[in-house]
Amino acid sequence: MASLSPGARGRVRRVEGQAELQRRLAELGILPGARVELVRVAPLGDPLEVRVRGTLLTLRRREAACIEIEPEVAA
Amino acid sequence: MASLIVALAVAAAAVYLARRVWHAWRRRNDGAACRGGCCH
Amino acid sequence: MSGGARAATAPLRVALVGNPNTGKSTLFNALTGLRQKVANYPGVTVERIEGRLRLGDRVATVVDLPGTYSLTAQSPDEAIALETLEGTSPHAPPPDVIVAVVDAVHLERNLFLCSQLLELGRPMVVALNQVDLAAAAGLRIDPVELTLALGVPVVATVATRGEGLDLLRHAIARAPELPRPQRPWSLPDDVAAALQPLQRALENLGYARGVAAFEALRLIGAPDDDPRLTAHPELCPLRTEAQRQLRAAGRNPASVEAELRYAWIDDVVRRAVRREHPGRRWTDRIEAVVLHRVAGPILFLLLMGLLFQAIFAWAEPVMNVVESVVNSLGWAIASLLPLGELRSLWTDGIVAGVGAVLVFVPQIAILFLFLGLLEDSGYMARAAFLLDRLMRGVGLPGRAFVPLLSGYACAVPAVLATRTIEDRRDRLATILVIPFMSCSARLPIYTLLIGTFVPAVSVAGWISLQGLTLLGMYLLGTGTALGVAALFKRTLLRGRPRPLILELPPYRWPNPRTLVVQVGHRVALFLRRAGTVILALSVVLWALATYPRARVPAGTPPGQASEFQLEQSVLGRAGRAIEPLVRPIGFDWKIGVSILSSLAAREVFVSTMGTIYGVGDATETSPALRDKLRAARDPATGRPAYTPLVAFALMVFYVYALMCVSTIAVVARETGGGRIGWRWAAFQFAFMLALAYVAALLVYQGGRALGWG
Numbered sequence: 001m002a003s004l005s006p007g008a009r010g011r012v013r014r015v016e017g018q019a020e021l022q023r024r025l026a027e028l029g030i031l032p033g034a035r036v037e038l039v040r041v042a043p044l045g046d047p048l049e050v051r052v053r054g055t056l057l058t059l060r061r062r063e064a065a066c067i068e069i070e071p072e073v074a075a
Numbered sequence: 076m077a078s079l080i081v082a083l084a085v086a087a088a089a090v091y092l093a094r095r096v097w098h099a100w101r102r103r104n105d106g107a108a109c110r111g112g113c114c115h
Numbered sequence: 116m117s118g119g120a121r122a123a124t125a126p127l128r129v130a131l132v133g134n135p136n137t138g139k140s141t142l143f144n145a146l147t148g149l150r151q152k153v154a155n156y157p158g159v160t161v162e163r164i165e166g167r168l169r170l171g172d173r174v175a176t177v178v179d180l181p182g183t184y185s186l187t188a189q190s191p192d193e194a195i196a197l198e199t200l201e202g203t204s205p206h207a208p209p210p211d212v213i214v215a216v217v218d219a220v221h222l223e224r225n226l227f228l229c230s231q232l233l234e235l236g237r238p239m240v241v242a243l244n245q246v247d248l249a250a251a252a253g254l255r256i257d258p259v260e261l262t263l264a265l266g267v268p269v270v271a272t273v274a275t276r277g278e279g280l281d282l283l284r285h286a287i288a289r290a291p292e293l294p295r296p297q298r299p300w301s302l303p304d305d306v307a308a309a310l311q312p313l314q315r316a317l318e319n320l321g322y323a324r325g326v327a328a329f330e331a332l333r334l335i336g337a338p339d340d341d342p343r344l345t346a347h348p349e350l351c352p353l354r355t356e357a358q359r360q361l362r363a364a365g366r367n368p369a370s371v372e373a374e375l376r377y378a379w380i381d382d383v384v385r386r387a388v389r390r391e392h393p394g395r396r397w398t399d400r401i402e403a404v405v406l407h408r409v410a411g412p413i414l415f416l417l418l419m420g421l422l423f424q425a426i427f428a429w430a431e432p433v434m435n436v437v438e439s440v441v442n443s444l445g446w447a448i449a450s451l452l453p454l455g456e457l458r459s460l461w462t463d464g465i466v467a468g469v470g471a472v473l474v475f476v477p478q479i480a481i482l483f484l485f486l487g488l489l490e491d492s493g494y495m496a497r498a499a500f501l502l503d504r505l506m507r508g509v510g511l512p513g514r515a516f517v518p519l520l521s522g523y524a525c526a527v528p529a530v531l532a533t534r535t536i537e538d539r540r541d542r543l544a545t546i547l548v549i550p551f552m553s554c555s556a557r558l559p560i561y562t563l564l565i566g567t568f569v570p571a572v573s574v575a576g577w578i579s580l581q582g583l584t585l586l587g588m589y590l591l592g593t594g595t596a597l598g599v600a601a602l603f604k605r606t607l608l609r610g611r612p613r614p615l616i617l618e619l620p621p622y623r624w625p626n627p628r629t630l631v632v633q634v635g636h637r638v639a640l641f642l643r644r645a646g647t648v649i650l651a652l653s654v655v656l657w658a659l660a661t662y663p664r665a666r667v668p669a670g671t672p673p674g675q676a677s678e679f680q681l682e683q684s685v686l687g688r689a690g691r692a693i694e695p696l697v698r699p700i701g702f703d704w705k706i707g708v709s710i711l712s713s714l715a716a717r718e719v720f721v722s723t724m725g726t727i728y729g730v731g732d733a734t735e736t737s738p739a740l741r742d743k744l745r746a747a748r749d750p751a752t753g754r755p756a757y758t759p760l761v762a763f764a765l766m767v768f769y770v771y772a773l774m775c776v777s778t779i780a781v782v783a784r785e786t787g788g789g790r791i792g793w794r795w796a797a798f799q800f801a802f803m804l805a806l807a808y809v810a811a812l813l814v815y816q817g818g819r820a821l822g823w824g
């Protein structure tokens with residue numbers, strides 16, 4: 001997910017990383033099949049602002065990198 | 076008369092402070108257990 | 116079939132639970148009105164807040180639990196919520212009714228916690244709050260459909276406007292009579308089979324069936340140090356086995372619970388929520404500016420500058436008013452008292468002591484108001500977002516920004532606010548450096564010294580040198596805080612950075628009523644705490660500075676007479692004894708003694724100096740004390756006792772020294788209490804004092820060497 005550009009959307013394919021991180025992301029709705037959108041990037045490049053299930057979240061780059069996204073091609 | 080009042084006031088203040096210190100000393104072990112916000 | 120053998124007239128225990136940012140506190144205020152009791156120092160909703168509520172002919176006690184996303188506790192405040200709800204907290208009995216506050220705008224995420232709460236099997240009511248904002252965002256939610264889906268009453272509310280509250284109160288009163296809620300969906304067979312042994316073991320431990328099922332599912336994904344597992348280690352092998360079985364079935368144990376719950380949530384949302392229109396996007400435009408690459412940080416600096424300005428410049432007129440009121444009142448009563456000891460006790464002891472404290476109320480109020488505005492409007496989370504990278508450069512999480520900022524007001528609530536930081540080491544590092552953030556109690560010291568010794572000139576035309584000096588002190592403190600934190604994180608408290616997952620709440624207009632109530636509570640608490648201890652201390656200090664009375668040699672001028680008596684008093688002798696310690700840094704015994712007494716609270720420094728100089732109304736802007744300080748001469752050499760260099764060294768000393776028992780006490784408690792906590796507090800006090808001494812030494816001796824003596 002860290003490699004997407006601002007405004008890009010997609011569906012979560014997989015979530016990797018430590019079990020603890022996976023659980024916390026899952027609790028906030030980042031699960032396989034969920035639609036996510038990368039809204040913007042912070043001025044210093046980190047962290048990222050992400051929208052999932054209607055909520056805006058802040059994720060650090062290293063954690064966002066654990067989320068594998070299947071990008072939606074803009075119609 | 077005035078001296079008496081002064082003496083009483085000072086004694087009261089000293090006692091008050093001593094009680095607070097003693098109270099805090101008695102509760103010094105209430106660390107993690109105070110998370111619930113019960114400590115004053 | 117209502118449960119329990121408790122009389123119908125006993126108060127009903129109600130607990131408010133919900134995600135952060137759901138308007139839970141507003142709802143709490145609306146339900147309990149002014150009948151709240153804040154049981155601890157105010158922080159960022161991490162303390163226990165209790166209130167009372169009338170439900171028809173019954174009374175209920177309402178507890179506002181800290182906001183949490185899930186019952187799997189990550190931070191200390193979330194752990195409190197879980198303990199209280201399950202009834203395992205040693206400090207609070209389980210609630211009779213759970214009120215789940217759900218944010219209508221973010222229903223999906225909020226339902227996660229809701230789905231967990233349902234399984235606890237306690238009477239429950241859902242308050243669907245902020246429906247007005249949801250409508251504005253184009254969402255229409257059907258409370259009836261939700262009620263059917265959840266199995267508990269759902270009441271739509273708008274806490275900020277007081278709508279829906281009567282219905283909510285009614286629902287709460289009736290809740291114990293309804294059938295208990297339970298899990299509204301069922302486990303897939305493979306999951307049920309894998310969890311069966313673990314669940315049975317929990318039931319054997321005494322948990323009710325529903326709660327055991329909930330715990331079993333929760334524990335599968337919980338971290339290894341989950342409180343339930345440490346309390347019952349025999350569950351660990353069962354858990355490991357269950358995880359193995361789930362993996363074999365192709366499932367991921369870390370996310371199984373979330374997957375199942377969200378599958379149910381998706382279904383509920385499909386039934387109960389309708390999107391009517393795309394919703395207004397003005398908040399997006401604000402967001403684009405606030406978090407802009409360039410504009411964002413600039414806006415942030417402007418806001419901080421505004422805060423700074425507000426605390427000093429704007430508070431000043433009000434502070435002057437308070438001061439003159441205190442002085443007039445003090446003088447009015449003093450004139451009623453007979454000349455002598457009693458009047459001196461009143462004027463030099465009590466008025467000087469209490470007055471010093473009252474003068475701060477405007478500043479504290481402004482600071483908390485500002486912080487409350489920033490928090491309620493949603494800006495704080497954005498600031499954390501902007502600063503995260505910077506904070507991480509220091510080794511702290513972005514979330515540490517709020518406690519550190521609170522430290523500018525007072526370290527005590529700031530330390531409490533660190534409860535939102537999950538990582539133990541990050542939290543400890545933050546706690547250890549919070550006192551470097553120049554708290555409001557240092558302000559009188561800075562103001563007194565700057566006002567007395569720094570000329571009121573302008574630099575570059577419009578920046579006042581005095582203001583610049585003040586800014587310098589603040590920057591010194593802040594810079595040190597960050598530097599020391601970095602040092603700690605690199606040495607003693609080294610650890611891996613924890614993930615930051617922070618919700619950015621939607622922007623909203625802060626509710627004036629909630630804000631005023633919040634600020635009012637904090638001010639009241641400040642007044643009470645400071646007013647009692649400082650009052651008593653001032654009286655005792657006055658006594659120490661007055662007795663034993665010595666016989667003054669005949670013919671001594673009055674000014675010197677009081678000075679002589681002062682030196683013969685207990686305080687004076689103690690001061691003389693420690694004078695050798697402070698001489699190297701340019702201080703005399705009077706400053707030494709005032710520093711000692713300021714251990715009680717920093718502002719006591721000013722009142723002690725006032726008492727020592729025999730001035731009745733010595734607050735920091737009082738001309739009399741300022742003049743006395745300028746005129747004071749060293750008896751041995753006849754040269755000025757205090758120079759700008761000494762003042763500077765003294766200010767630098769106070770930037771670093773931890774002269775505040777309240778802070779020491781709260782740090783001891785929050786770092787674990789008992790031996791461990793007090794050791795950390797002692798460590799903090801020692802290293803800060805050492806730093807203060809060395810810094811003052813460098814400033815004074817260095818300045819002397821450069822010829823500025």
